[in-house]
Amino acid sequence: MTAQNTNSAMPQQLDAEGRLRHLITLEGLPRALIERLLNRAQQFIRPLGAPPPRSSALAGVTVANLFGEASTRTRGSFELAARRLGADIINLEVHLSSRSKGETILDTVYTLQSMHIDVLVMREAESGVPGYVARHVAPHVSVLSAGESHLSHPTQGLLDALTIRQCKGGFQKLAVAIVGDIAHSRVARSAFHALQALGIGALRLVAPPGLMPAPEEFPACERVHSLEQGIRGVDVIMMLRIQKERISGPAVPDGASYFREFGLTRERLRYAKPEAIVMHPGPMNRGVEIDSEVADGPQSVIQRQVTNGVAVRMAVLEAVTEGLRRDWNRA
Amino acid sequence: MTAQNTNSAMPQQLDAEGRLRHLITLEGLPRALIERLLNRAQQFIRPLGAPPPRSSALAGVTVANLFGEASTRTRGSFELAARRLGADIINLEVHLSSRSKGETILDTVYTLQSMHIDVLVMREAESGVPGYVARHVAPHVSVLSAGESHLSHPTQGLLDALTIRQCKGGFQKLAVAIVGDIAHSRVARSAFHALQALGIGALRLVAPPGLMPAPEEFPACERVHSLEQGIRGVDVIMMLRIQKERISGPAVPDGASYFREFGLTRERLRYAKPEAIVMHPGPMNRGVEIDSEVADGPQSVIQRQVTNGVAVRMAVLEAVTEGLRRDWNRA
Amino acid sequence: MTAQNTNSAMPQQLDAEGRLRHLITLEGLPRALIERLLNRAQQFIRPLGAPPPRSSALAGVTVANLFGEASTRTRGSFELAARRLGADIINLEVHLSSRSKGETILDTVYTLQSMHIDVLVMREAESGVPGYVARHVAPHVSVLSAGESHLSHPTQGLLDALTIRQCKGGFQKLAVAIVGDIAHSRVARSAFHALQALGIGALRLVAPPGLMPAPEEFPACERVHSLEQGIRGVDVIMMLRIQKERISGPAVPDGASYFREFGLTRERLRYAKPEAIVMHPGPMNRGVEIDSEVADGPQSVIQRQVTNGVAVRMAVLEAVTEGLRRDWNRA
Numbered sequence: 006m007t008a009q010n011t012n013s014a015m016p017q018q019l020d021a022e023g024r025l026r027h028l029i030t031l032e033g034l035p036r037a038l039i040e041r042l043l044n045r046a047q048q049f050i051r052p053l054g055a056p057p058p059r060s061s062a063l064a065g066v067t068v069a070n071l072f073g074e075a076s077t078r079t080r081g082s083f084e085l086a087a088r089r090l091g092a093d094i095i096n097l098e099v100h101l102s103s104r105s106k107g108e109t110i111l112d113t114v115y116t117l118q119s120m121h122i123d124v125l126v127m128r129e130a131e132s133g134v135p136g137y138v139a140r141h142v143a144p145h146v147s148v149l150s151a152g153e154s155h156l157s158h159p160t161q162g163l164l165d166a167l168t169i170r171q172c173k174g175g176f177q178k179l180a181v182a183i184v185g186d187i188a189h190s191r192v193a194r195s196a197f198h199a200l201q202a203l204g205i206g207a208l209r210l211v212a213p214p215g216l217m218p219a220p221e222e223f224p225a226c227e228r229v230h231s232l233e234q235g236i237r238g239v240d241v242i243m244m245l246r247i248q249k250e251r252i253s254g255p256a257v258p259d260g261a262s263y264f265r266e267f268g269l270t271r272e273r274l275r276y277a278k279p280e281a282i283v284m285h286p287g288p289m290n291r292g293v294e295i296d297s298e299v300a301d302g303p304q305s306v307i308q309r310q311v312t313n314g315v316a317v318r319m320a321v322l323e324a325v326t327e328g329l330r331r332d333w334n335r336a
Numbered sequence: 337m338t339a340q341n342t343n344s345a346m347p348q349q350l351d352a353e354g355r356l357r358h359l360i361t362l363e364g365l366p367r368a369l370i371e372r373l374l375n376r377a378q379q380f381i382r383p384l385g386a387p388p389p390r391s392s393a394l395a396g397v398t399v400a401n402l403f404g405e406a407s408t409r410t411r412g413s414f415e416l417a418a419r420r421l422g423a424d425i426i427n428l429e430v431h432l433s434s435r436s437k438g439e440t441i442l443d444t445v446y447t448l449q450s451m452h453i454d455v456l457v458m459r460e461a462e463s464g465v466p467g468y469v470a471r472h473v474a475p476h477v478s479v480l481s482a483g484e485s486h487l488s489h490p491t492q493g494l495l496d497a498l499t500i501r502q503c504k505g506g507f508q509k510l511a512v513a514i515v516g517d518i519a520h521s522r523v524a525r526s527a528f529h530a531l532q533a534l535g536i537g538a539l540r541l542v543a544p545p546g547l548m549p550a551p552e553e554f555p556a557c558e559r560v561h562s563l564e565q566g567i568r569g570v571d572v573i574m575m576l577r578i579q580k581e582r583i584s585g586p587a588v589p590d591g592a593s594y595f596r597e598f599g600l601t602r603e604r605l606r607y608a609k610p611e612a613i614v615m616h617p618g619p620m621n622r623g624v625e626i627d628s629e630v631a632d633g634p635q636s637v638i639q640r641q642v643t644n645g646v647a648v649r650m651a652v653l654e655a656v657t658e659g660l661r662r663d664w665n666r667a
Numbered sequence: 668m669t670a671q672n673t674n675s676a677m678p679q680q681l682d683a684e685g686r687l688r689h690l691i692t693l694e695g696l697p698r699a700l701i702e703r704l705l706n707r708a709q710q711f712i713r714p715l716g717a718p719p720p721r722s723s724a725l726a727g728v729t730v731a732n733l734f735g736e737a738s739t740r741t742r743g744s745f746e747l748a749a750r751r752l753g754a755d756i757i758n759l760e761v762h763l764s765s766r767s768k769g770e771t772i773l774d775t776v777y778t779l780q781s782m783h784i785d786v787l788v789m790r791e792a793e794s795g796v797p798g799y800v801a802r803h804v805a806p807h808v809s810v811l812s813a814g815e816s817h818l819s820h821p822t823q824g825l826l827d828a829l830t831i832r833q834c835k836g837g838f839q840k841l842a843v844a845i846v847g848d849i850a851h852s853r854v855a856r857s858a859f860h861a862l863q864a865l866g867i868g869a870l871r872l873v874a875p876p877g878l879m880p881a882p883e884e885f886p887a888c889e890r891v892h893s894l895e896q897g898i899r900g901v902d903v904i905m906m907l908r909i910q911k912e913r914i915s916g917p918a919v920p921d922g923a924s925y926f927r928e929f930g931l932t933r934e935r936l937r938y939a940k941p942e943a944i945v946m947h948p949g950p951m952n953r954g955v956e957i958d959s960e961v962a963d964g965p966q967s968v969i970q971r972q973v974t975n976g977v978a979v980r981m982a983v984l985e986a987v988t989e990g991l992r993r994d995w996n997r998a
Contacts, residue, residue: 054807056727056995057783065387077759078778085782088755093419097408112620119642120416121388145385289774311781333387396718424750428739443951447740450973451747452719476716664718
């Protein structure tokens with residue numbers, strides 16, 4: 006298997022009856038389906054300090070967390086989501102790479118599926134792996150991407166959309182700026198797919214030239230190379246994490262100069278609408294892409310994004326196992 | 337403690353009433369006991385896609401997974417088996433080695449047992465450790481080997497026997513070939529013990545001279561140095577994993593030449609009976625010991641072995657805690 | 668953040684109504700509160716081989732085990748304690764260090780708390796981190812230290828006190844010797860705080876000069892540089908683990924000479940009262956600080972300490988979530 010043929014086909018994410026079976030990307034998902042997921046996720050929201058939402062909807066369902074890359078935050082969020090729905094969840098350090106020696110990706114996947122694991126949650130550095138797996142699992146097994154290379158992070162896109170909807174009530178009249186390393190960001194791509202499907206008013210990409218995506222990507226988005234200009238009048242600012250290794254090339258300034266040009270400070274935040282919200286997928290580089298006064302300020306909704314993340318993952322787990330559980334109840 | 341004295345005595349695996357208390361090796365286990373375990377495991381088999389078997393038989397029992405060697409597959413199988421029986425299970429990265437500095441093996445074991453851990457599942461690279469531990473734990477604690485050096489992998493032996501019985505209905509009339517690195521294989525040794533106890537018709541060892549076990553081992557087995565000859569007319573072919581580091585010596589060919597001589601291809605498979613099954617304990621080296629056409633072909637029962645593995649581990653966990661749970665119910 | 672400002676304030680461990688909310692240190696805790704914790708822990712004690720204590724008191728509560736340092740023993744003990752109370756527990760490899768790049772300590776903590784994690788159990792090499800976190804979490808979140816640098820290990824202090832009370836019936840008439848590397852020991856400091864609060868009769872520090880704490884620490888304790896003299900007539904001997912790297916300086920002898928001078932042997936044990944108990948927090952260095960004849964002898968209560976550890980952690984988890992659970996029940 007090469008990266009090419011893992012990439013060769015868009016996975017079929019919906020089953021014959023139009024239900025969500027896999028979640029690899031938000032690209033091409035029907036708006037109504039995304040809205041149903043957001044509505045269901047909203048029902049799993051409780052104030053912090055109140056008992057978390059719980060059900061036994063997924064009792065008997067087994068979820069495996071397969072994280073090749075370390076990701077405490079996302080792994081923990083999926084683990085809590087699965088557990089609060091009553092699923093059994095096991096964490097396995099499995100590296101699903103076409104470059105790994107010995108066992109192939111599919112051998113590993115078939116082994117897991119033969120243990121009655123029904124949902125595979127996978128974080129993959131290599132493009133195409135989640136879709137490749139989804140095309141080969143048994144009919145009752147679902148694949149959820151927890152982040153795939155620079156391509157896709159669908160549950161992040163959903164939680165971002167849910168956060169915006171909670172704060173702003175809708176999408177049509179909004180202007181959203183995505184700021185930072187858009188070229189390498191799966192968060193940006195999934196936000197784009199979600200917001201486009203939900204009919205966002207306007208989407209602006211704000212980045213230095215070296216971090217701007219290729220021209221054919223992110224169609225219909227305005228591209229701006231200045232932060233002040235880019236966030237002028239917007240309702241939502243989605244900051245991205247800057248990876249240190251990305252900001253050493255000639256086209257991109259280093260950490261301190263990046264902050265001087267693109268760091269979101271309180272002063273710059275005034276260019277946006279007064280009630281604009283500031284989002285960040287975490288983990289933040291304070292003093293690089295965002296100033297602490299903004300990260301901890303009244304317009305920040307960063308912690309709410311985390312809470313929404315668990316709720317969205319509960320909604321997705323419930324959705325992708327709906328067919329399985331219906332079959333179990335019939336039998 | 338030295339490796340010598342950990343090895344000094346065969347552990348007492350049965351309690352005074354003849355019930356299984358530890359499972360360190362299949363060697364010397366009564367045939368009736370093995371058959372009872374297989375019968376019970378069979379009751380835990382469900383079709384993939386159906387709800388997995390579940391019970392609360394082990395509610396209140398605590399199982400610790402102690403894996404010194406990384407083993408996603410076997411650890412996950414034990415974890416799911418324990419959880420589906422309602423046990424509490426904790427995964428601990430504990431290295432039980434006589435060579436480790438500081439705490440002795442028994443200090444670690446006594447610590448775990450003092451936390452009300454009732455079953456210790458252990459994977460050990462060092463010979464003799466599971467038996468040594470079993471001889472020293474409290475009377476209510478059970479030790480299950482999840483693989484011990486090159487010596488023993490008893491739950492693998494049971495799942496292999498169960499798979500053969502499911503496919504072939506019995507053992508007496510069967511010819512079985514074990515193919516590959518038998519010298520270093522705990523899988524081969526446990527298969528030998530299980531099949532011998534169950535009255536297998538004929539067992540053939542098929543390997544190049546450098547991977548053949550010592551003459552005093554595997555009594556009553558025919559030894560063959562050619563794959564074609566070795567699998568001729570057999571009902572069951574048990575392939576073993578070839579470890580790369582084993583096939584560099586002068587007596588053993590390298591990867592590609594190993595495949596030329598001993599790799600199981602579709603052409604060679606024709607030497608076996610037409611309805612012969614092909615087994616592999618995983619993880620496979622495709623293109624070294626087995627060709628993909630065979631691994632994924634209609635005679636392969638490799639995925640079924642994985643499913644049987646969970647079922648067999650459920651049966652074993654239930655069996656070794658039977659005395660404990662009876663005492664609890666009496667009290 | 669610097670180590671200095673993490674250290675700057677003693678955390679408020681009690682809430683407005685005097686209930687335990689965080690457990691960072693035993694220093695300054697009211698005697699009545701410590702006694703209530705010990706009484707409650709005692710109710711969670713069962714004989715080994717009997718079913719472990721279980722309840723659903725913490726159903727719906729989420730506990731996160733954050734262990735920067737590897738600690739199988741303490742992590743496992745907290746995990747079992749939480750699970751036997753019906754809590755959800757997740758293990759996260761999170762390093763809460765002011766020196767780590769990128770995300771700050773508080774970013775990590777706010778992320779966890781936003782996932783409806785109610786109790787943060789943390790083992791920290793860096794002084795001041797647990798208190799710093801406790802001062803910043805949301806009002807319903809509790810922080811439990813599972814060991815902080817050389818400063819504090821409060822649940823260890825409680826389990827040591829419980830063990831002494833079980834064996835000796837009380838504290839007032841007892842003489843206790845703490846032996847070994849007191850200078851670097853969080854175990855010694857928490858034992859000191861607990862026993863002082865509980866009105867211990869006499870506490871002696873026994874160590875070579877290089878391992879004795881600073882003069883202003885451990886007030887009112889006699890300091891003795893000879894083991895024989897130090898344990899003469901005591902009721903309780905608390906041995907500490909000697910870390911190999913501590914015993915290479917000029918003021919401290921090496922392993923073998925340490926044993927000659929300070930190793931607890933059967934002969935030396937005769938200097939204590941005949942019914943004196945011997946304790947050790949584990950893991951032991953047999954042949955350095957303690958001889959196997961003593962560690963495994965009739966006066967050793969080392970395994971009982973481990974059992975008490977789970978019980979004490981259950982009592983603490985129940986106590987710190989009492990307010991939270993009361994609010995949930997009211998709502």
